[in-house]
Amino acid sequence: MEGWKTHSFTPFDPVSKRITTVCEKNGVVYTCAKGAPKAILAMSNCSKAVADEYRAKSLELAHRGFRSLGVAVKEGEGDWQLLGMLSLFDPPREDTAQTIADAQHLGLQVKMLTGDALAIAKETCRMLALGTKVYDSDRLVNGGLTGSTMHDLCEKADGFAEVFPEHKYQVVEMLQQRGHLTAMTGDGVNDAPSLKKSDCGIAVEGATEAAQAAADIVFLAPGLSTIVSAIKISRQIFQRMKAYIQYRIALCLHLEIYLVTSMIILKETIRAELIVFIALFADLATIAVAYDNAHFEKRPVEWQLPKIWVISVVLGGLLALGTWALRGTLFLPNGGIIQRYGSVQEILFLEVSLTENWLIFITRGFETLPAWQLVGAILGVDALATIFCIFGWLSGGLEESVSGDFSHFRGDGWTDVVTVVCVWLYSMAVTVVIAIVYYMLTNWVWLDNLGRKSRSVQDTQIENIISHLSKIALEHDKEKDSWSIKAKSSEIDEEDE
Structure with missing residues (x-):
């Protein structure tokens, strides 16, 4: 645009869930952000009434299957100002529902892992006849579930929403620990760890080079029907x-x-x-x-x-x-x-x-x-x-x-x-x-059934031990030259908050 000069551009970050651009016009520096509504609202300075209306509108759009993007801007070193919300409708491909039905008919269990909001994920699952047992990533991390309970949730759920790359990896790992053979589809860089971890990683058409390198199968044609x-x-x-x-x-x-x-x-x-x-x-x-x-x-x-x-x-x-x-x-x-x-x-x-x-x-x-x-x-x-x-x-x-x-x-x-x-x-x-x-x-x-391996193998004791071990870390005190076992830093931070 005439008169605008871009100083820096930060692409989408799955952790902060936003895109940031620093630009200048007429000597004034503006920082613009676009991303997940929750992330944009958390950084914006607005009244409670505006925030409540913003959340309500975002939830309404999500229940209708619309994705929404929040937009905010700040001038110089000032506060972030909430500008509004963009609504997008990105329905599943026409052949996706039939592909999922065919896969289920062949004895496969299909689960959805998405970074979208929980309401959008549930609406998408409803459109695809996947089931509505969809949970957000907090149930995996901060839901108070440990050991076998967490594995049971992962095994019985139809999908998880608002997930990060580590959550996808965690879901694949827990299913494998239960004896299941897993196949994972993805197209982005954030899918690469779980694609590599799964027994059969599938990179769909148009996937990034990182996803293709981590996958076992790369699709050249659009859609998922090739899987069946x-x-x-x-x-x-x-x-x-x-x-x-x-x-x-x-x-x-x-x-x-x-x-x-x-x-x-x-x-x-x-x-x-x-x-x-x-x-x-x-x-x-x-x-x-x-x-x-x-x-x-x-x-x-x-x-x-x-x-x-x-x-x-x-x-x-x-x-x-x-x-x-x-x-x-x-x-x-x-x-x-x-x-x-x-x-x-x-x-x-x-x-x-x-x-x-x-x-x-x-x-x-x-x-x-x-x-x-x-x-x-x-x-x-x-x-x-x-x-x-x-x-x-x-x-x-x-x-x-x-x-x-x-x-x-x-x-x-x-x-x-x-x-x-x-x-x-x-x-x-x-x-x-x-x-x-x-x-x-x-x-x-x-x-x-002779010689067929048992799936959904549950070992409560081992699963609980692994779950507890994952929450601790070995810490080295350089001054005293001693080692000690403590909770991981993320656990300590959550407790302090």
């Missing part, structure tokens, strides 16, 4: 990993159980060359798992290793039992599953390949249809295994690998097509039985 998309994608990745791990453990147990028991009981086993191709076919088929249409859980996921092991052992045992049942039919006088002629090595090879390849359709879950890439890869290796069985490739001689009657087996290892069809049908039946068992296991409530 990131949660869903991460849980889909987790589901693919869990399905593959269960599949591999069950596959290994299947071969280990059958091969060891067959060597002990029948003094025979599947030829090493065929075992190599079984493993190769399984690897080729499951490469396509990365393209599968995985589903995402409706609650937070974690590595429930006891549950994974129980399910994998049961599946591996059922696969081995199915292979043993097929091998047992070959001892029947009519050849069992063999219709005209066949090779025990190739029949076992085909059954093991089919049931193990199809097992991935079970461990992936039944919530979504498999991707065409996965289906195509599995059908491809199944076709190769069928060709191996029909033409008797790598079957070896009869005396080398077969015990018992040889009348139904050909020396060249060939297997007739009707027998191959019977093996396919038998493998389908085994897969259906395993699928039913898997469905029952995954819907068993006890097993579904």
